[in-house]
Amino acid sequence: MQKLTFDINQWNRLFPFFILLNERMEIVMLGKSIAKLLTIDEHQPFDSIFSVKRPQSALTSFEDIKSMKDEMFFLDVNTPNKIVNLRGQFEYLADSNQLIFLGSPWLHSIDEIAENKLLMGDFATHDASIDLLHVLQSKAIAESDTRQLIHQLNEERNKFKHFALITEETINGGVITDSKGKIIWVNKSFEKITGYTLNESIGKSPGSFLQGKDSDPETIKYLHDQIRDGKNFECEIVNYHKNGNAYWVKITGHPIFDELGNLIQFFALEEDITERKLAAEKIKASEERWQFALEGAGEGVWEYNFQTEKSFFSPQYEKLLGYNKEEMNLFSSDWKKLVHEEDYHIIEEYDKKYLDGQKTSHKKEYRIRKKDGSYIWVLDRGMLMSKTSDGKPLKIIGTHTDITDLKEVELSLEQSEKQFRSLSENLPGVVYEYVYPKTGNPYFKFISTSVEKIFGVSADQFNVENSLLHPDDRERLRACIEESGRTNCPFYFEGRLIIPGKGIVWHSSSSSFSYRDINGASVFTGIMLDITEKKSAEERLEKQREFYEQVLNKIPSDIAVFDKDHRYLFLNPVAIKNPELRQWMIGKKDEDYCKYRNRPIEIMEGRRALFNSVLEAKKLMVYEETLTDPNGNPEYHLRNMYPVLDANGEVTMVIGYGVNITDRRNIENQMRINEKRYRDLFNYSQALICTHDQNGIMLSVNPAICSSLGYSSEEMVGKSLGDFMHSKDALNLKKDYLDVINRDGKGKGVFRAMSKTGKRLYLLFQNYLVEEKGVAPYIIGFSQDITERVQAENELLIAKQITEDVSKAKEIFLANMSHEIRTPMNGILGIANLLAKTQLGDQQKDYLKLILESANNLLVIVNDVLDIEKIASGRIEFEQIPFLFEDRIRTSIQSFQYKVEEKGLLMVYNSQLDEDLVLIGDPFRLSQIFNNLLNNAIKFTKEGKITVEISVVKKEGDKIEIRFSITDTGIGIDEERLENVFEPFVQASTDTTRKFGGTGLGLSICKNLVEMQGGQISVNSVLHQGTTFDFQLPFAVGTKDMLNKEDLAPEDFSNLGYKHILVAEDVELNQFIARQILETWGMKVTVANNGKEAVDLVSIEHFDLILMDIQMPEMDGIEATQIIRKVENPKISQIPIVALTANALKGDNVRYIAAGMNDYITKPYTEAKLYSVISKYLKPDPNSQAIKLGKTGQTPPDSNPKRLLIEESDEKQLNAGDKLYDLSMVELIGKGNPGFIQKMVSLFLEQVPKDLEKMNEYAGNNEWDQVSKLAHRMKPSIEGMGINSLKEPIREIETRTRQNESLSDAVIQEQVHFVNTVMEKVLVQLNNDFPA
């Protein structure tokens, strides 16, 4: 037999759950998948893990199993988790005498695979057990489906049952038809209503067996159409029961569509409405009967249905309006069209009330249009006949009765009444009827309502007899009434009424007999008016008349008014004082007056003649009368007469008035006398007097002028002032004189006049502008000839000039002397110092010492002489700057320390002041005074000590006064000389100079310096014992913050390390300074000559910081900064930019910061200042230490740069003498490097002449803008070179020309000239001091 053998891998693939046993029934090997279920030990007995579950008969010995070849075995495997069943069979392997179990796990669900951590791949591909599990799972899913389906079906069935029950049990008949309308189902109610069973109905169309002869064909067609179109339907129709009885049904039906919208069925409900129909018909019949009755009464009957909004009209109604039936039918839907549009609202209103349930009947009158277009008035009466089931009105019925005739009469009456009422109400009076009865009192029968409007009382109030009448007028009224009553004559009365709240009102009442009434009483009809205004107008007129008369009476002229016959109509009291006579005169003539007064008639003849001539000429006539007053003095009267003409130009009256002009006449006489006096003054005055107009044209001159200048009055009047002036003065006549006097109203000064013979006269004038109303303004001038005085003054001026020149010469001499002496002296000192370093004998050393002392003394003498000269000419200025007091004093003391020690003296120093005290004042002058006194003390002391004591005298607020006391134990001063010790050129003893040297100026200088600063100095001395100098000086107390920040600068500026700085600056000198400083600090410097170059450079190279000048050609610093700040690359746009500016005007810094700059430095600047600003923006470089160390190595160990600089500066200041420049700043910057200073000077010498040339050119052309820019450019150099006398002028030139101040050109020209002069001198000095 062929043998088929498998290797282990094949066994594993085919039977991955195999178990191999040896004859001892020990497990030899497990298949790969069963091995996942359990772990076994070597030779683990089979029965320790497996138990044979079936066949139960199986014995577990090797032989037993070996013999059971075809048995199916079920094994239980005790895995660590649970028991797993295996199903399979055993096979005996004879070659190896082993048993092998071949099978696979028997699982009950797929879940168990995972539970046993098995995978599908653990089963042999041919093993279907897993598929069996899959099938089981599918079956479970199918069962779940089935359960779900059954549930769903049950739910739907229940829903359907519910619906069917409702349909079945409803009282309405229910029908379901197919889409063609054939019945497929009916409910019980349907069977009951129709009498047909379900079976009888199925398959039929409802119309075919339910409808009959009374079924409305229209409705049948409607139903048919709706069903055909698959639409809803609703209608009422007559149907027939199976037994033949008709009945009404209301049918409501709906189509039923499937999901796709296809019509599948109809469902309809049928409601039996027979009873309702019968009831409606009954009502209709009853209405018809009622209508018939109304028609019989001859009225148009109408009916309106609120639901259908239709109207019905009776034939009588149609007749009423003239329409036939067909025409009337046209209005059935819109009957309201017939109603007059003005009355339309009536029916709208009652319709609404019916609908709102507020009305059940109505009665209204309105107009309706007939067929012929005319309108008739109708009386419309109607009532609600029926309502709908929900209580709304359904139908109203009513009649229309033609009431046109009645209405017209009514309207006509109404019209008349309206007219009367309107008339009486609108009359501006009260209409009334007043009845005089045959017996009894008369009374008002009617009072129109206007009484209220006019008098503010009601007719009833008025009717109460006399109650409103003023008591004083009652009797008068009563008489009037009685008179009219008796005579029937017309009645008129005016009287006062007292109206409550209104006061007195005047009224007039006029009436006349009108008719007799049925009782025979007389009825008067009349009108009452409010005449209050008329009355008050009359009153006003009277008052006005009185007023005018009073005015006329008060006028201080005699006034008389005549008629054309010369009779008096009016006379005022001035004309005739006596009032009785005045009254008598009215209507009289002058002749009557003469007779009355017994005067000759001739007096009046003149007046009479004048009157006649006025009548004739019809215009004003004037004449003068001379009378004599009671004292016999003449009286002058001016008389006027003028006619008053009527519309035709005829004279109606003449008004005459006269004024007493005696006073005026007297004044005129006086004025004539005055004028003569003034003229005499003018003519005979020795002062030069003239008048001229505002343009300088002479109006008048007095004889004195004529005499002085040799011209006649005629030759001068009408000419210009300038014609008589010196030609140069005449040129400025307008500007310097006319404009001034016209503006200020006066002017004074001196001008040069030229006489006719050409002689020049100096005239001192004081002139005034005279402005009077009505007269052109003119100038009155007073002058005095001061020619002689001027000549004398000129001579004095020349003398003064000579003196000044001499003084100037002295000044120049001193300056030269200083320079001339100092230069060789520096040489001597230099050489002497060199000599000192050579090998010298003792005698030589002594000589040398003598040379040094003499030279030093000589320098002191020169400085003292210069100081005393400055003091004498008042040219000393004092600083007001903060400084550390203690620092300064100590420095001074230290500088003398070696001298003190050299002489074997003791120096004692006591100070009460704080070491930190900051004072504000002049530290340099303080040092000068202090040093001088200290120097003296040492000089004059041979042995002993020098004591310096400093104390506070007083302190108030920030003011402090400090006392300095310097005491020595020297030679002392004798009493006699002590008084004069502060005088210049005085020394303590005549041999002092010989013994101790000096000029004798030192103490004088000290005293002056102390006193000029508001202090005092004194001296106490005992001969041979010693001297004490005390001086006190006031200072202001400052704070440390005020100290220049430069003081905070480090000793070594190189700590910022290597940085790349861009210097944007156009002036070469300034470029040089910046480069010099920065390169010394170990930085790299690149220079841009203008803003544009700077902008270009930053995009090419990296810079740590930019120093940016403001004013530069091509592009200024501000614009350049703005451009750089807008660059996108932050490395460029964020470079710190520090402005370098010569501008130190307020607000400039704000402008720079606004432009994007970080900070600014004002030129010229010191190294420390530059450091203090730029160090804010540059981080110190820690690696720069090496450089720092290297540098400090070169510096003297104890040197204090700050201290050193200040001391040098002091020295310079002291030695500067008359130098117009001061190189302290340059030296400070250059750290004393001679090369640097030389370079600076040569740059300055090169640049300045060019600048000056340009400045002169610009100034000559009045190009002030350019001048300003140039001055700005020059400013830093001037300040840097210490040209102090030009600091202010150059600033002034810059700002004034820039601000375009209204300075005359001459002022600027003068400044420019000054700058030129000084600069030229500076150039000469520098050229001398720094020969190329």
Place this chain on the structure above:
Amino acid sequence: MYGIVNKAIEELVTEKFGAEVWNAVKVKSGIKVDFFLSNEAYDDEVTYQLANAASSVLGVELKEVLNLFGEWWIMHTCKEKYGAMMNAGGSSLRAFILNLPRFHDRAFLMYPKLAPPEFKTVEVSEQQILLHYYSNREGLQEFVRGLLQGLSQFFNDPVTIEMVESRLNNNHHEIYKISWV
């Protein structure tokens, strides 16, 4: 296709968009089956019509519907109804995908009315498997991609799936490149 597929579409649409949308999809598809029986075989056309109708009603492209359905099939249908089977399919995404061919081979016999697709895998590297997909059904490429995405989610093992060859490009069958990042 067996009813379980159509049922899954119904569940997907109802769950994600509501019963009304499912009704609309059903009306649109013209399928008049109220209840799909899982183990009943339905014409493939039914499934296609449902997918097309869903695409139209939801306003998304068919391939998106299929993709979504593929994910749903794994994450809901298989997970809920054949969870244990899924677990038995492999202990990792990689093992499961490699087991896919055998999985479908077994299905072939179990569902005689089903014409299940056939898969073949090629292990390119530890990070990449090429899955060959053979089917006589048209237009289910995106469904397969969705299935793979669903599996990726099921095993919480993100992969990128790229269809490198397709019958749409006149190739013989589809090849999906599954890569682990």
